Amino acid sequence: MVQLAEFERSTFSEDRELLDRSSPLRSSPPSSYSRPSSSRLSPFVGSYSNCDSVDELCNRLSRYHRQVRDMVSTFGNIQIDDETRDIINQTVPGPRSPLQFHCIHGTNVVILKNGRLAKRRESFCKGLAFSNRPIEIDENVCLRLCEVGTSWSGVLRFGVTNEDPEQYRDTPVPTFACPDLTTKDGYWAKALPERYSNEGNILHFYVNSQGELFYGINGSQKGMFLTGINVRLPMWLILDIYGNSVGVEIID
Numbered sequence: 420m421v422q423l424a425e426f427e428r429s430t431f432s433e434d435r436e437l438l439d440r441s442s443p444l445r446s447s448p449p450s451s452y453s454r455p456s457s458s459r460l461s462p463f464v465g466s467y468s469n470c471d472s473v474d475e476l477c478n479r480l481s482r483y484h485r486q487v488r489d490m491v492s493t494f495g496n497i498q499i500d501d502e503t504r505d506i507i508n509q510t511v512p513g514p515r516s517p518l519q520f521h522c523i524h525g526t527n528v529v530i531l532k533n534g535r536l537a538k539r540r541e542s543f544c545k546g547l548a549f550s551n552r553p554i555e556i557d558e559n560v561c562l563r564l565c566e567v568g569t570s571w572s573g574v575l576r577f578g579v580t581n582e583d584p585e586q587y588r589d590t591p592v593p594t595f596a597c598p599d600l601t602t603k604d605g606y607w608a609k610a611l612p613e614r615y616s617n618e619g620n621i622l623h624f625y626v627n628s629q630g631e632l633f634y635g636i637n638g639s640q641k642g643m644f645l646t647g648i649n650v651r652l653p654m655w656l657i658l659d660i661y662g663n664s665v666g667v668e669i670i671d
Contacts, residue, residue, distance in 0.1 A: 521549040546660035549584040553653035566666030567618040573662025574616035578608025596659035
């Protein structure tokens with residue numbers, strides 16, 4: 420554990436130095452600058468024997484990745500080479516935790532079925548819901564439209580956001596995804612075509628490494644839905660259970 424902690428501190432320090440050197444605020448990079456290599460991850464090879472569990476190691480590595488991503492976001496539009504970006508965006512080893520709905524949501528939403536079902540209990544709006552964790556690149560997300568009404572107009576809006584839902588823990592969740600959130604940086608969402616908004620339909624989608632979201636209905640691909648998504652930062656699922664959409668369930 421001591422070896423792992425020392426590695427994390429040294430690696431985090433090196434990456435902050437890298438970003439400082441790469442920042443456009445500097446007049447020129449130092450001549451001694453050298454690019455980090457994936458070989459820096461080699462201390463992990465001998466670290467497993469010193470950990471209480473593999474899960475603990477995965478959690479530490481995950482926290483390190485979040486720190487580096489936060490640094491990239493803070494420094495803004497800096498130039499990072501492909502190898503460094505691969506290190507930042509690599510998948511954390513270990514099993515993927517189940518996708519559920521976040522405990523933070525719109526005021527008209529209730530979360531049921533151990534976090535797998537989000538339902539709007541009244542009105543036609545204030546139905547925002549988020550995922551409990553970021554989704555991964557190429558992760559297939561499947562949603563069942565388990566309840567669709569006829570009393571309103573409009574249907575489900577869906578997409579992704581780079582903004583952690585935790586930011587709404589002490590502030591009100593916005594009323595709508597469109598335009599309340601989609602006019603801000605870091606949010607991508609729009610309405611599901613109304614012809615597909617039928618009770619029992621299964622909506623599935625994924626975001627590829629080019630920042631494109633592709634979707635389908637009941638196993639049939641329908642094409643590209645959103646573009647320009649920032650895949651360099653974590654991506655949380657965002658749903659607006661709006662209008663005639665009433666209940667949405669995450670399924671495997």
